Amino acid sequence: MWIYFGRRLILAILVVVIAVTLLNAMLHLVPGDPAVMILGPRATPELIEAFRVRMGLDQPFHVQMATFFWRLLQGDMGTDVFTGRSVAAIVLEQLPFTLTLIAVSILWAAALGIPLGCFSAIRRNSLLDKVTGLLSVSVISIPAFVMALYALLIFAVELKWLPAIGAGEGFLDSLEHLILPAFTVGVSWVGYMARIVRASMLEVLGETHVRMARAFGLTERRIVFGYALPIAILPTVTLLGVGVAYLVSAAVFAEVIFARPGVGALIVEAVDSRNYPIVLGCVLVTTALFVLATLVSDLVNALLDPRARESL
Amino acid sequence: MSSEQQNQPVTGRLGALGRRTFLKAGATAGVVAATLPISQAIWAQSGKVLRARAYADLDALDPGFYQNAYNVDVMNCIYSKLVRYKSGREWDWELEAAEEIEQVDPTHIRFKLRPGIMFTGGYGEMTAEDVKFSFERVIEHDSPIKGDWGPLDHVEVTDKYSGVIVLKEPFQPLWSITLPYGAGHIVSKKAVTEAVADGGSFGMEPPAFSGPYVLKEWKPDQYVHLTRNPEWTGPEPGFDEIRIIPMDDDKTAEIAYEAGDIDYTGISLASLDQYKNDLPDETALEEYPSLYYVWLGQNLDNPELQDPNLRKAIQWAINVPQVLDAAYFGQAQPSTGIIAPGLVGHREASLIPPEGDPEKAREFLKQAGAEGKRLTLETLNASTWKTIAEVIQAQLAQIGLDVQINVQDSGSFWTMGMESEGERWKEIQLIVNRFSMVPDPYYATEWFTCEQVGIWNWERFCSEEFDRLHAEAVTVTDSAKRAAMYHRMQDLMEESGAYRFLTHEGSPVMWRETVVEPSHRPDGRPLYRHFKPV
Numbered sequence: 001m002w003i004y005f006g007r008r009l010i011l012a013i014l015v016v017v018i019a020v021t022l023l024n025a026m027l028h029l030v031p032g033d034p035a036v037m038i039l040g041p042r043a044t045p046e047l048i049e050a051f052r053v054r055m056g057l058d059q060p061f062h063v064q065m066a067t068f069f070w071r072l073l074q075g076d077m078g079t080d081v082f083t084g085r086s087v088a089a090i091v092l093e094q095l096p097f098t099l100t101l102i103a104v105s106i107l108w109a110a111a112l113g114i115p116l117g118c119f120s121a122i123r124r125n126s127l128l129d130k131v132t133g134l135l136s137v138s139v140i141s142i143p144a145f146v147m148a149l150y151a152l153l154i155f156a157v158e159l160k161w162l163p164a165i166g167a168g169e170g171f172l173d174s175l176e177h178l179i180l181p182a183f184t185v186g187v188s189w190v191g192y193m194a195r196i197v198r199a200s201m202l203e204v205l206g207e208t209h210v211r212m213a214r215a216f217g218l219t220e221r222r223i224v225f226g227y228a229l230p231i232a233i234l235p236t237v238t239l240l241g242v243g244v245a246y247l248v249s250a251a252v253f254a255e256v257i258f259a260r261p262g263v264g265a266l267i268v269e270a271v272d273s274r275n276y277p278i279v280l281g282c283v284l285v286t287t288a289l290f291v292l293a294t295l296v297s298d299l300v301n302a303l304l305d306p307r308a309r310e311s312l
Numbered sequence: 313m314s315s316e317q318q319n320q321p322v323t324g325r326l327g328a329l330g331r332r333t334f335l336k337a338g339a340t341a342g343v344v345a346a347t348l349p350i351s352q353a354i355w356a357q358s359g360k361v362l363r364a365r366a367y368a369d370l371d372a373l374d375p376g377f378y379q380n381a382y383n384v385d386v387m388n389c390i391y392s393k394l395v396r397y398k399s400g401r402e403w404d405w406e407l408e409a410a411e412e413i414e415q416v417d418p419t420h421i422r423f424k425l426r427p428g429i430m431f432t433g434g435y436g437e438m439t440a441e442d443v444k445f446s447f448e449r450v451i452e453h454d455s456p457i458k459g460d461w462g463p464l465d466h467v468e469v470t471d472k473y474s475g476v477i478v479l480k481e482p483f484q485p486l487w488s489i490t491l492p493y494g495a496g497h498i499v500s501k502k503a504v505t506e507a508v509a510d511g512g513s514f515g516m517e518p519p520a521f522s523g524p525y526v527l528k529e530w531k532p533d534q535y536v537h538l539t540r541n542p543e544w545t546g547p548e549p550g551f552d553e554i555r556i557i558p559m560d561d562d563k564t565a566e567i568a569y570e571a572g573d574i575d576y577t578g579i580s581l582a583s584l585d586q587y588k589n590d591l592p593d594e595t596a597l598e599e600y601p602s603l604y605y606v607w608l609g610q611n612l613d614n615p616e617l618q619d620p621n622l623r624k625a626i627q628w629a630i631n632v633p634q635v636l637d638a639a640y641f642g643q644a645q646p647s648t649g650i651i652a653p654g655l656v657g658h659r660e661a662s663l664i665p666p667e668g669d670p671e672k673a674r675e676f677l678k679q680a681g682a683e684g685k686r687l688t689l690e691t692l693n694a695s696t697w698k699t700i701a702e703v704i705q706a707q708l709a710q711i712g713l714d715v716q717i718n719v720q721d722s723g724s725f726w727t728m729g730m731e732s733e734g735e736r737w738k739e740i741q742l743i744v745n746r747f748s749m750v751p752d753p754y755y756a757t758e759w760f761t762c763e764q765v766g767i768w769n770w771e772r773f774c775s776e777e778f779d780r781l782h783a784e785a786v787t788v789t790d791s792a793k794r795a796a797m798y799h800r801m802q803d804l805m806e807e808s809g810a811y812r813f814l815t816h817e818g819s820p821v822m823w824r825e826t827v828v829e830p831s832h833r834p835d836g837r838p839l840y841r842h843f844k845p846v
Binding site for chain 2: 030031032033036037038039040041043044045046047048082083084085090093094152153156157160162163164165166167256257258259261265266269271272273274
């Protein structure tokens with residue numbers, strides 16, 4: 001197990017380094033100069049050049065990347081070229097908002113999607129199954145930003161039940177501000193999960209050990225929750241790991257549309273203004289998040305499934 | 313609608329189920345309401361908290377080293393300056409920290425501070441030494457905004473409260489864009505030198521305040537909180553707290569306003585007609601002319617645009633009202649140049665009528681022998697800009713020009729004409745562009761001089777006469793004479809064929825009239841310092 005964990009950790013670090021380098025290389029290929037954007041139209045060429053030197057922007061790309069990783073090893077993610085603040089401080093300030101949004105979105109999606117999938121499988125071809133199927137496909141097909149706009153117009157503007165923008169202050173206010181973004185980010189995942197759990201459950205319910213359990217006269221509840229669901233849930237756990245990447249991109253839309261702070265909104269703004277240090281910091285954190293989520297889902301799979309554990 | 317009618321606030325209807333009302337009505341919400349922070353509930357009801365929208369987050373609160381107007385909106389509240397813009401519909405200034413100020417001669421301005429203006433943090437009373445330090449540090453540290461101070465030589469301190477601003481040569485814009493605006497704010501010499509040893513930029517961490525409000529908290533990308541300055545000795549500011557929330561998207565801001573999350577916001581011209589017809593509850597709406605200028609540029613150094621007849625054909629083919637109808641839903645007026653109405657140098661009419669003339673355009677095109685020519689048109693990836701480009705593309709197609717639109721993101725767009733950024737400037741043929749402005753014509757013309765070719769002058773227009781007039785006009789105190797010089801400069805721009813002036817856009821704002829009585833500059837920018845609760 002520990003060897004497996006160590007191997008995965010090394011691979012994860014490699015993935016992070018390659019992803020950060022590639023994404024930053026792509027950004028450097030696109031024209032744009034942070035010095036011009038920051039210093040404004042009236043800055044002299046000398047001032048712009050001095051700024052570039054100070055920020056290391058005059059260095060070749062590979063030197064900039066090597067410097068970034070070297071500093072990173074020393075715990076320094078660089079300095080924001082606009083405000084002069086530490087990138088680590090800025091990213092860590094925004095990260096909890098994104099993590100909270102993703103966590104709440106995935107939790108409510110799982111809390112609704114998994115039972116719906118189970119019941120659809122148990123009551124196959126029933127009205128509930130058909131309605132769940134229809135709704136699942138519908139919510140999967142609607143892009144997150146469309147859902148966000150309609151949710152805003154209905155619940156914030158028309159009904160005025162919920163706040164439209166920002167992250168709120170204090171626990172209850174923050175919770176209130178989280179409802180609409182989490183709804184829009186998570187809603188398509190309700191559909192995904194319901195479909196996947198349903199399919200897995202149907203497969204598992206037809207397997208020999210389940211038929212055997214039925215033959216022994218075990219209750220349907222025991223069969224479903226004791227024998228079928230723990231196996232049927234495995235693909236969903238894997239999906240959740242991969243889904244973090246999707247949720248980060250959905251969070252970008254949600255943060256922009258709901259004017260919420262977060263890494264998504266930060267990265268959009270940073271790319272737009274060619275604020276390379278912030279882009280690097282955000283890409284590093286989101287890639288690490290994705291790799292971590294995949295790692296955790298693999299480990300959870302191993303814990304749930306003895307076969308997976310044995311194969312490590 | 314007459315201009316007078318246009319200036320009247322439009323009032324909305326009353327009575328809707330508010331968020332808090334709804335929450336109170338629900339059982340769950342009863343618990344929520346009971347546990348809400350008391351201060352928040354009271355403030356929201358008393359109207360002592362203003363929740364306003366800014367179109368971007370702050371990035372610099374040092375008046376000597378800032379870039380953007382949204383920073384100045386906050387600076388106006390937390391610092392004092394000798395003079396300030398008057399709120400209202402006409403550009404003018406009035407005394408703020410100065411008790412007296414006068415132009416002694418073209419290069420000397422004498423001022424006397426009002427006694428008793430205190431800096432927070434125990435940094436004492438504002439003196440003429442602070443004025444000297446604040447103004448001179450902009451030049452000494454080669455600030456990006458040192459152009460605002462033009463030919464400032466030094467500030468002479470004559471006594472504790474008095475001094476003389478000495479210029480190397482006359483500089484008329486000092487009264488319109490320097491003293492009453494960002495660079496005119498006064499900081500504490502002692503506080504700044506304690507915070508930054510060389511007296512350079514203190515960025516987002518002001519060491520002392522001298523305005524009616526102080527910066528209580530700035531949470532990047534979330535909000536700016538300003539609260540009353542307890543050491544302020546001037547007239548009491550209206551609000552206990554001002555909360556400014558950054559939202560770059562107009563539509564998001566409009567939704568936030570309608571949802572009751574903010575009480576004051578600028579809105580998009582695209583939404584103006586809709587709001588005029590159906591205003592949210594308890595809302596007032598007012599339109600202000602904007603200083604921005606939008607134009608179609610033609611790169612004079614591009615080999616494809618060397619024929620003056622081709623450039624004229626393009627100028628005459630563009631029907632500006634049609635472009636504005638599509639891009640601004642008919643809510644923007646055609647411009648006559650780069651200087652907005654209300655400013656010295658605004659032209660009453662452009663040389664080419666706004667509607668253009670397709671027949672004339674075809675004639676010019678025929679003379680150029682350029683029928684069926686293919687050209688490119690660069691534009692920013694904002695919906696209004698893209699619409700402008702698309703309508704121009706269609707209008708040019710009508711006279712026989714085939715235009716391909718290239719859409720760029722802002723990081724890429726705003727450097728494409730700069731020689732320092734590579735060879736992309738050579739590829740520019742046609743470009744939709746938009747510059748911001750401060751209320752002096754000097755600020756508009758300075759980007760189109762020969763010196764600016766390859767920097768911000770992307771049309772690469774270069775005229776000796778234009779440059780001479782630009783240099784002379786800043787020294788002229790006679791408004792009529794100065795106006796005539798700027799008229800001529802805009803004529804020269806238009807005659808070159810490089811420019812088709814489109815619009816100055818507009819600045820509609822709306823606010824909850826049960827919460828706030830706002831105060832604006834003539835271009836609609838908020839003067840939060842003077843906002844009053846209702």
